[in-house]
Amino acid sequence: MTARHKRSTEPLSPHPLPSPAFGPSSVPGDGPIDILPWRLRRETLGRSPQGTPDNQDRGSRHPPEDEAPRPLTVADVMTRDVVSVSTASPVSEIAGVLAGKRISAVPVVGADGHVVGIVSESDLIRRAEIGTQRRRSWWRRILADIEAEAAEYVRTHGRKARHVMTSRVVTATEDMTLADVTDVMEKRRLKRLPVARGKHLVGIVSRSDLVKAVARHRDPLFADPPTDDAVRQDLTERVKSVTPSHRLIHISVHRGNADIAGVVDSAAEREAILVAAENTPGIRSIQNRMLVRSRSIS
Structure with missing residues (x-):
């Protein structure tokens, strides 16, 4: 609410x-x-x-x-009916799958069902078929690493999944929490992670799955309303966690109506306290009487 x-x-x-x-x-x-x-x-x-x-x-x-609620895990949000390709799948067919299914990547699995790589849109944007391969001047070609040049040629001209796939794949497990998965995605700048049970592919989790989880979230309904004292104590603890100025904040609650008064150091700090109040179960309305401390300019 x-x-x-x-x-x-x-x-x-x-x-x-x-x-x-x-x-x-x-x-x-x-x-x-x-x-x-x-x-x-x-x-x-x-x-x-x-x-x-x-x-x-x-x-x-x-x-x-x-008793804290159970944290959401990968198994709660992942896509189980995952599309995958083999190492011998043609690049043109993989591109067709990405475009037709409106997905941004497909895992690559071996004959034993193990995850061996992933092909994403970024692996297919530098291709000779559409003239987007990198072009280097003659002097850069002379100074270039021969092995790196050969690998680049394979990626831009190869016709099979094994030629273009990223072989060093970061995978998730079904019991990983969404917090852990989000940390991995942010640190490695990934948009999706194949989900493996052992080495076998069982699903995929993407940023869009996390967004869908947010859309499905609903605040829990409570049969017995919390007392004003319980609501005030809950809100007080939340305010302590978001600002060091909590000692300057006075909170009172009457019939679910919260009155918050005091002094904060910034508008952002005041907004954080109001958001904390909005997320506190049992609060029906908020009276904001917080003032932002003025800063003298020397």
């Missing part, structure tokens, strides 16, 4: 919950009920078909508050 950066004067409305979970007779009235007051929702959620008391049944539905 996105917090609004202003104080709300309207009565707080309850969070929507799907009515099928409660059944048609959860509350009196005609038709399905989409929203319920907090008290009634707690009572309804506390009931079980066997009449189990609320304090006994709640533990089985909600994980402990200090």
